[in-house]
Amino acid sequence: MRNGGIPARIVALLALFCVLLAACGGSNTGSSGGGSSTTPTAQTPISVALVTDIGGLNDRSFNHLAYVGYTKAMNEFHFTRQVIESKNQADYVKNLTLAARSADLVFAVGFLMQNAVDQVAHQFPTKKFAIIDGCAVPAGKQDCESLPNVAPLFFKEQEAGCLVGAIAAQMEVDGKTKISQLRGHNTIGAVGGLPIPPVTRYIAGYKFCAKKVDPSITVVINYSQDFAATDKCKDAALSQINQHNADIIFQVAGGCGVGALDAADQAGVFGIGVDADQNYLHPKSVITSALKKVDVAVYDTINDYAHGKFTNNPPRFDLAHDGVGYGTLSSVVPADAKSKADQLADQIRAGTLVVPENIPS
Amino acid sequence: MHEQEKTPLAQAADPDLAASPYAVEMRDICKAWPGVVANDHVNLRVRQGEIHALVGENGAGKTTLMNILYGLVRPDSGEIFVNGERVHIGGPRDAIRLHIGMVHQHFMLIPPLTVAENIVLGQEPGGPMAAYDRRRARELVLQLSARYGLPIDPDARIEKLSVGLQQRVEILKALYRAADILILDEPTGVLTPQETYELFDVLRVLSRQGKTIIFITHKLREVLDLTDRVTVLRRGRNVGELVTRETNQTEIARLMVGREVLLRVEKRSARPGPVVLRVENLHARSDRGLEALQGIGFEVHAGEILGIAGVEGNGQSELVEVLTGMRRATAGRMTITHTSGEQAGKTYDITGMSPREVRLVGVAHIPEDRRGSGLVLSDTIENNAILGRERWPRFAWARFILRLREIAQWARRLVGEFDVRTPSTRLPVRALSGGNQQKVIVAREFAADPQLLIAAQPTRGVDIGAIEFIHRRLVEQRDAGKAILLVSAELDEIRSLSDRIAVMYEGRIVDIVTPEASEEELGLLMTGGRPSEASREEQAQATGDS
Amino acid sequence: MALQTAQPRSPTPPALETRSTTLLLWLRRVGSGLGRPLLALALALIAGLIVIMITASGSLFDRFNAALLAYGYLFSGAFGNAANLSFSLVNVTPLIFTGLSVAIAYRARLFNIGAEGQFAAGAILAAFVGMKCSTWPGWLLTPLMIVAGSLAGALWGGIVGLLKAWRGAHEVVTTIMLNWIIFYVSDWLVSGPLQAPGQADQTPSMPPQTNLPKLSVLYNQTLGHFLPTISQPEQYVVDVGFLFALVALVAYWFLMSRTTFGYETRVVGENPRAAQYAGISVKRNVVLVMALAGLFAGLGGTLQLMGQYPYEVVGQVFRNDTTGFDAIGVALLGRMTAIGIFLGALLFGGMRQGGSLMQLKANVPGDLVYIIEALVLFSIAVRFLPVIRQALVKRFSAARQPTVVAALAGGVVDLDQAPANGAEAPTMNDQPLSESGRAALADDGSGQAQTPAQERQHQQNGEA
Amino acid sequence: MFWPIFLRVITSGDLWQASLQFAALLLLPALGGVISERSGVVNIAMEGMMLIGCYVGVAVTLASHSVLVGVLAAIIAGGLLALVHGVVSIHLKADQIISGIAINVAALGLTNYLNIVQTGGQGIPSLAFNLRLPVLSWGPLAQLPFLGQVLFQQNVVFYLAIVILLGLQFLLFRTNLGLRIRAVGEHPQAADTAGIPVRLIRYACVVASGLLSGLAGAFLALGVAGTFNPNMTAGRGFIALAAVVFGKYTPLGAAGACLIFGLGLALSVRLQDTGIDSNLLATLPYILTIIALIGLVGRTVAPAADGVPYEPGSAE
Numbered sequence A: 001m002r003n004g005g006i007p008a009r010i011v012a013l014l015a016l017f018c019v020l021l022a023a024c025g026g027s028n029t030g031s032s033g034g035g036s037s038t039t040p041t042a043q044t045p046i047s048v049a050l051v052t053d054i055g056g057l058n059d060r061s062f063n064h065l066a067y068v069g070y071t072k073a074m075n076e077f078h079f080t081r082q083v084i085e086s087k088n089q090a091d092y093v094k095n096l097t098l099a100a101r102s103a104d105l106v107f108a109v110g111f112l113m114q115n116a117v118d119q120v121a122h123q124f125p126t127k128k129f130a131i132i133d134g135c136a137v138p139a140g141k142q143d144c145e146s147l148p149n150v151a152p153l154f155f156k157e158q159e160a161g162c163l164v165g166a167i168a169a170q171m172e173v174d175g176k177t178k179i180s181q182l183r184g185h186n187t188i189g190a191v192g193g194l195p196i197p198p199v200t201r202y203i204a205g206y207k208f209c210a211k212k213v214d215p216s217i218t219v220v221i222n223y224s225q226d227f228a229a230t231d232k233c234k235d236a237a238l239s240q241i242n243q244h245n246a247d248i249i250f251q252v253a254g255g256c257g258v259g260a261l262d263a264a265d266q267a268g269v270f271g272i273g274v275d276a277d278q279n280y281l282h283p284k285s286v287i288t289s290a291l292k293k294v295d296v297a298v299y300d301t302i303n304d305y306a307h308g309k310f311t312n313n314p315p316r317f318d319l320a321h322d323g324v325g326y327g328t329l330s331s332v333v334p335a336d337a338k339s340k341a342d343q344l345a346d347q348i349r350a351g352t353l354v355v356p357e358n359i360p361s
Numbered sequence B: 001m002h003e004q005e006k007t008p009l010a011q012a013a014d015p016d017l018a019a020s021p022y023a024v025e026m027r028d029i030c031k032a033w034p035g036v037v038a039n040d041h042v043n044l045r046v047r048q049g050e051i052h053a054l055v056g057e058n059g060a061g062k063t064t065l066m067n068i069l070y071g072l073v074r075p076d077s078g079e080i081f082v083n084g085e086r087v088h089i090g091g092p093r094d095a096i097r098l099h100i101g102m103v104h105q106h107f108m109l110i111p112p113l114t115v116a117e118n119i120v121l122g123q124e125p126g127g128p129m130a131a132y133d134r135r136r137a138r139e140l141v142l143q144l145s146a147r148y149g150l151p152i153d154p155d156a157r158i159e160k161l162s163v164g165l166q167q168r169v170e171i172l173k174a175l176y177r178a179a180d181i182l183i184l185d186e187p188t189g190v191l192t193p194q195e196t197y198e199l200f201d202v203l204r205v206l207s208r209q210g211k212t213i214i215f216i217t218h219k220l221r222e223v224l225d226l227t228d229r230v231t232v233l234r235r236g237r238n239v240g241e242l243v244t245r246e247t248n249q250t251e252i253a254r255l256m257v258g259r260e261v262l263l264r265v266e267k268r269s270a271r272p273g274p275v276v277l278r279v280e281n282l283h284a285r286s287d288r289g290l291e292a293l294q295g296i297g298f299e300v301h302a303g304e305i306l307g308i309a310g311v312e313g314n315g316q317s318e319l320v321e322v323l324t325g326m327r328r329a330t331a332g333r334m335t336i337t338h339t340s341g342e343q344a345g346k347t348y349d350i351t352g353m354s355p356r357e358v359r360l361v362g363v364a365h366i367p368e369d370r371r372g373s374g375l376v377l378s379d380t381i382e383n384n385a386i387l388g389r390e391r392w393p394r395f396a397w398a399r400f401i402l403r404l405r406e407i408a409q410w411a412r413r414l415v416g417e418f419d420v421r422t423p424s425t426r427l428p429v430r431a432l433s434g435g436n437q438q439k440v441i442v443a444r445e446f447a448a449d450p451q452l453l454i455a456a457q458p459t460r461g462v463d464i465g466a467i468e469f470i471h472r473r474l475v476e477q478r479d480a481g482k483a484i485l486l487v488s489a490e491l492d493e494i495r496s497l498s499d500r501i502a503v504m505y506e507g508r509i510v511d512i513v514t515p516e517a518s519e520e521e522l523g524l525l526m527t528g529g530r531p532s533e534a535s536r537e538e539q540a541q542a543t544g545d546s
Numbered sequence C: 001m002a003l004q005t006a007q008p009r010s011p012t013p014p015a016l017e018t019r020s021t022t023l024l025l026w027l028r029r030v031g032s033g034l035g036r037p038l039l040a041l042a043l044a045l046i047a048g049l050i051v052i053m054i055t056a057s058g059s060l061f062d063r064f065n066a067a068l069l070a071y072g073y074l075f076s077g078a079f080g081n082a083a084n085l086s087f088s089l090v091n092v093t094p095l096i097f098t099g100l101s102v103a104i105a106y107r108a109r110l111f112n113i114g115a116e117g118q119f120a121a122g123a124i125l126a127a128f129v130g131m132k133c134s135t136w137p138g139w140l141l142t143p144l145m146i147v148a149g150s151l152a153g154a155l156w157g158g159i160v161g162l163l164k165a166w167r168g169a170h171e172v173v174t175t176i177m178l179n180w181i182i183f184y185v186s187d188w189l190v191s192g193p194l195q196a197p198g199q200a201d202q203t204p205s206m207p208p209q210t211n212l213p214k215l216s217v218l219y220n221q222t223l224g225h226f227l228p229t230i231s232q233p234e235q236y237v238v239d240v241g242f243l244f245a246l247v248a249l250v251a252y253w254f255l256m257s258r259t260t261f262g263y264e265t266r267v268v269g270e271n272p273r274a275a276q277y278a279g280i281s282v283k284r285n286v287v288l289v290m291a292l293a294g295l296f297a298g299l300g301g302t303l304q305l306m307g308q309y310p311y312e313v314v315g316q317v318f319r320n321d322t323t324g325f326d327a328i329g330v331a332l333l334g335r336m337t338a339i340g341i342f343l344g345a346l347l348f349g350g351m352r353q354g355g356s357l358m359q360l361k362a363n364v365p366g367d368l369v370y371i372i373e374a375l376v377l378f379s380i381a382v383r384f385l386p387v388i389r390q391a392l393v394k395r396f397s398a399a400r401q402p403t404v405v406a407a408l409a410g411g412v413v414d415l416d417q418a419p420a421n422g423a424e425a426p427t428m429n430d431q432p433l434s435e436s437g438r439a440a441l442a443d444d445g446s447g448q449a450q451t452p453a454q455e456r457q458h459q460q461n462g463e464a
Numbered sequence D: 001m002f003w004p005i006f007l008r009v010i011t012s013g014d015l016w017q018a019s020l021q022f023a024a025l026l027l028l029p030a031l032g033g034v035i036s037e038r039s040g041v042v043n044i045a046m047e048g049m050m051l052i053g054c055y056v057g058v059a060v061t062l063a064s065h066s067v068l069v070g071v072l073a074a075i076i077a078g079g080l081l082a083l084v085h086g087v088v089s090i091h092l093k094a095d096q097i098i099s100g101i102a103i104n105v106a107a108l109g110l111t112n113y114l115n116i117v118q119t120g121g122q123g124i125p126s127l128a129f130n131l132r133l134p135v136l137s138w139g140p141l142a143q144l145p146f147l148g149q150v151l152f153q154q155n156v157v158f159y160l161a162i163v164i165l166l167g168l169q170f171l172l173f174r175t176n177l178g179l180r181i182r183a184v185g186e187h188p189q190a191a192d193t194a195g196i197p198v199r200l201i202r203y204a205c206v207v208a209s210g211l212l213s214g215l216a217g218a219f220l221a222l223g224v225a226g227t228f229n230p231n232m233t234a235g236r237g238f239i240a241l242a243a244v245v246f247g248k249y250t251p252l253g254a255a256g257a258c259l260i261f262g263l264g265l266a267l268s269v270r271l272q273d274t275g276i277d278s279n280l281l282a283t284l285p286y287i288l289t290i291i292a293l294i295g296l297v298g299r300t301v302a303p304a305a306d307g308v309p310y311e312p313g314s315a316e
Helices: A006-030 A062-077 A091-102 A111-123 A157-178 A197-213 A230-244 A254-267 A294-306 A335-350 B002-013 B062-069 B092-097 B115-120 B134-148 B163-176 B193-208 B220-226 B249-257 B316-323 B355-361 B370-374 B404-417 B434-447 B464-479 B491-497 B519-526 B531-544 C002-006 C019-055 C060-080 C082-107 C115-132 C138-167 C171-191 C215-221 C241-258 C260-270 C272-278 C282-307 C323-333 C338-362 C366-381 C384-397 C402-410 C435-442 C444-449 C452-460 D002-010 D013-038 D046-064 D067-091 D096-119 D139-143 D147-151 D156-174 D176-186 D188-193 D198-225 D236-246 D251-274 D278-282 D284-297
Strands: A048-052 A083-085 A105-109 A128-132 A150-153 A187-192 A218-223 A248-252 A270-275 A286-292 A324-326 B022-033 B036-047 B051-055 B077-082 B085-087 B100-103 B181-185 B212-217 B229-234 B237-243 B275-285 B291-301 B304-309 B331-340 B343-349 B363-366 B452-456 B483-487 B500-505 B508-513 D135-137 D153-155
Touching (some): A048 A091, A062 A294, A083 A091, A091 C338, A105 A111, A128 A294, A150 A294, A157 A197, A157 A270, A197 A218, A197 A248, A218 A230, A230 A254, A248 A254, A254 A286, B022 B212, B036 B229, B051 B062, B051 B193, B051 B220, B062 B077, B193 B212, B237 B249, B291 B304, B291 B331, B291 B483, B291 B508, B304 B464, B316 B483, B370 B434, B434 B452, B452 B464, B500 B519, C019 C060, C082 C260, C082 C323, C082 C338, C138 C171, C138 C282, C138 D284, C241 C282, C260 C282, C282 C323, C323 D096, C338 C366, C366 D067, C366 D096, D013 D198, D013 D251, D046 D096, D046 D198, D067 D096, D135 D156, D156 D176, D176 D188, D236 D251, D236 D284, D251 D278
Parallel strands (some): A270 A286, B036 B237, B100 B181, B304 B483, B452 B483
Antiparallel strands (some): B022 B036, B022 B077, B229 B237, B275 B331
């Protein structure tokens, strides 16, 4: 061992760990996380747990929004933070079980947990469950099972999609003369992550209402096949912009979709955010966002529960119940586009307009 | 390069200035590996300008000592003086700075690179950050090669060179680094007699130019031929420092081995029986697609040893591979005839058979590169004892489930009969010494009771004791009526064991002679020619090989 | 080597060995076999402790407590009670199968990064069969699905072997490519041809007659008639797939150490030239081994599908699943032995399960579990024991007693004197163990991790 | 229906522009892989090094308001992680594959964890335009039909990658240092006896691979995406690894492999217009790679001592 004296080895070993530790330590100085220091006070103490799906807490989508609502409630009702991020589909049942054992109200985030919620809810009849984007579905069945301790929190993404679709289409109608950045090909685009229901519902509403505003409009749809690889969404959006002259791009791809908004911004056209209000990403070019107020739903559910009003039949989070909507409008959005959206929103609330769940051809 | 111009003269000028009169002095060197002591207070003193032999059996600690001197191994304790000054050698870079050069037993050459690249590597013209200057490197190599009379083609790739030429590159590499002290580790093991003589000439010239040479070997004749003084090591200790002129082969051998050594194999004359192996017009290609065998034909009889002599790389390896089914013959025919006593039995055509089938027909094979292909070093002795025969009914039910008890018994039998020194048959073969590893193979192949035994370089890298043993067994097998094909690069071995000697050159059998043929005669046959032409051809090959 | 050495075989020691040397050798092997992974684990846990302490808040003491608390949850979450243990075993089952897949390939010195893909191939084909023949009776459909899934895995692995044997395509490249291909293909199937009607991108649940029973339920139905029954068997979710995994472990052990196939595979892996010499077809073996590796992984995927609620394949599941990659750690941690793979799978499966409870209760972010996992892997990778031994040698070499030093370092020097006939005149070669052998014995680990190339390199170092 | 769209797609500058960009993203870590493997250290951790580069690049850019500082930090972060790999595999002679896996796992965990701590889960905002790595437009050249879009409107890192590619090819095969690197990878003992510092060279090469991967991370996060996302590399480091082997361990070969792969990626989005299922199209780059591996390249020979820790004058 000519070159490797013992001290060198030990130093090397230490260095190895230090690099890892330094990274961890450095971050902590920035903003100290952790919620363990909150001390529960008065009120009837409640115990709430949140189980994410494989997207994890920072998915820029519903997991994140659920956590936002959860945190808000946590600060208000002073319960201990109990969160599990699932790493694997096989983890759902066991994570829900663990959560149910230690908390009284358990949130399951994502439609992929439907079967798991059903099983665990049967096992823990005294505990309450709420599932976002889904309901308790027994394995092998198609339909929801109504259980007294499970609150299904459904959203009508298509209605949100409809509103932003209407805004986009109206802007196209207004055309190049009014909005100079448009390319004048009467074409808008949507970039989805994967063609799965929560994604396609948004796009269905988007296309449906865009066509409703302007039947001659072209809507191009692409999927990046990924929710994380930002550059793939960016490429998809760019291809829509460059090849089809699309000038408003609706992203429905979580973290990946941030790239689509970026592409639009760079190309000098417009983007539409999804789930959360994503105007903050590009205040100018992100003309609006299709909102899915998961945070509101989570907070409301906890609030109801804390006041003893848990129901297994919560309202559907649609426009009428302010569960979906559109977000901050950028300054470039003309008034007629906004009024068009509001007009459609009224029709939907009134029930005179029903937005389909499947993408119209 | 510039260093090289001045140093030899500068060194030679002041022999008496130093506190130690020696070019190299190593004092009380100790080095232990986990589980073994390689050097135990070893001393070595080498005078300026002499050729000093370092001898000992395999495992005596010679290479470790030289690796310490070259900075490849750090001693646990001890002191090193070079030209009288105490030095610390922390790595080859220090050694090179002290003008020490080493030609390793296993060449330290990089096969895919050219001769010039290998020689200048590490001290390229222009320094590390510069672009590689092919022309300048070439020039430097040619200058060097002219100065020392070591012709070489600087643009040839190492992998295409003969072993002798590779060695030449190694020497040039050391000289390029301005070595004054040249260590050669077992340099003759791979050379023909002629190449050996040439090497000796070169070394004598270098010595006369003032270079100090340390020559590691276990071949005693070379010690007597070439060197001025001898240091003998045994099991990591000094056992003698002798002046060559005042000693003899027997004394050195006794010091090396620690007992009297029989230097000749005793055998009766052969009583050949019927033909066992018949080879007709055999052709085959080498890995590189060249015609390695060009119409080989010979016969081996029961009860005789046919030796195949030749410089390595003339088709011997390919011949053995074809015979054992490891390589396809492109043309020709091979047959094995079973014999019992004087009776010839059934004949099998083994052309195109797989190694497994060939083995079933009754061919045993001691491969040339035993660690490389004859053994699985990480596996136990038991498992190695059935290598190639693992599906035989006695070792496996339905050719699938191993009969462990049988295998263990078999392994114990081999270990017992062939005196493999091991505390357990369940040790990995890697744990055995080279000689004992070789014995595992010999035992396995002999014990299968073959019709034909092919032994390729059966004693390469093995210490004297094991050599004696293996030779004795080969002769025993012959006397028991087996046909034996012996392929060896050691001319001494071929001459002392064979009943007939076939000499191979460039894929052909040049001649089949009796063992009484002189070394010179064999040497000439091995280079494919008659006395006068041969030396010229050798020259031509050395320079013109591009 | 490690596989054989783990179990002492014959009760009667062979002629040349004495009982004491056998015992000594065996103890050394067991010791060094267990020592390294345990040391690795201990070091990783200490490092993880420091990581948690850094990220926790409060005084040093508080931080230390927080870290201990986290570890407490990590352990109790994994093995703390029967229900948690059963969850852990659910994780362990696929890890065993994929771990075996990696290990089998590694025996032939092939690096199977494709266990996840083979796992997916098995599950998806089994799902296909289950769906298309959903009306068939369970006694027929269940084995059919298992066979189909295994064969799909075998095919997916076999392709790698074929490409390697015929075209020399490097298995690392092809397995990575085939992984992604099967991930996308299964996504396509799940969102298209195999999609459950009216559902998101997932297949329907497999027909109930093919669902594998839970171990607890099975116990109650069989042994429970005679022995005390388990109350609330539903909460112990581990299914009979775990038994299959145990059987697979035994099968692997038998195949590798008791059959000519295992023997020849080992030869191919350790020394391809020796395989050629022995007449063992390297190409054929490579294909077979990869197919077998795929078969195990595919079986794992199938049994997970059939054994665990909700008995269906969901979109995107495989590409987010790390089982096939964890399996590499499991196999290497277990040093390719059956028992080692079992323990390694237990560790990784337990850690995954315990990690959830640790997140929930100790507020340690889930991603820290990754970091601890990485630290475990680092510790496995680094050979600490030789480092420590080196330190010992250095310390003692000052005493200028090479023999003593060597004895301390090697620990097997006494074997020199051990042979029964050792007292006789040391005739030819009174050095039964070469130093490389000693090194190999002294550090069993190095023997395991050595590649053939390394072996060659060692040879080139020449005699010492 | 298929062929007209296919023709339109394949002849559009947009496709080739995207292909080259995807290829450049893969090329940087692949070049890192080449240099590391050439020196005899197997590096399968480009994925983790890239991911760390992404995160650190974005975080530091946000903190320092300077993209240059961010890029430098990303490069250094990749290098540091590579240094860990170097210490573990060169000095401690660990199994290089396990070490690589560990680094990938650690990088994933670390970046996710830090991202949550830093943003509380909301995610990092998009970077302002002046905090990005800019796209270079080569004046009149950029206006050329087709070629202008494909070659002269790329991110600044794209051109840097080309320079590095050519530089590395030259370095490895035309300079003294390259000769030494190859010697170390082929036969470390020989290199050592020739006085070449084997470990130093290996360290340098491994760290270089980290630097390049870090740069690739910066390119991805600061050049293309403009933000950080958890696991945003999404397996790219492994594809780069495949490109290294596929490209026969030469920079130019790896570049060719990356190009094939980039083309596959870009095509898979654009051919969705033909109505072929997007999932099946997504397999395109992988299938292309396998076909190329079977048909065109065949056997690749790794440097002889690749993956073997060097033990000078070791105890055998």
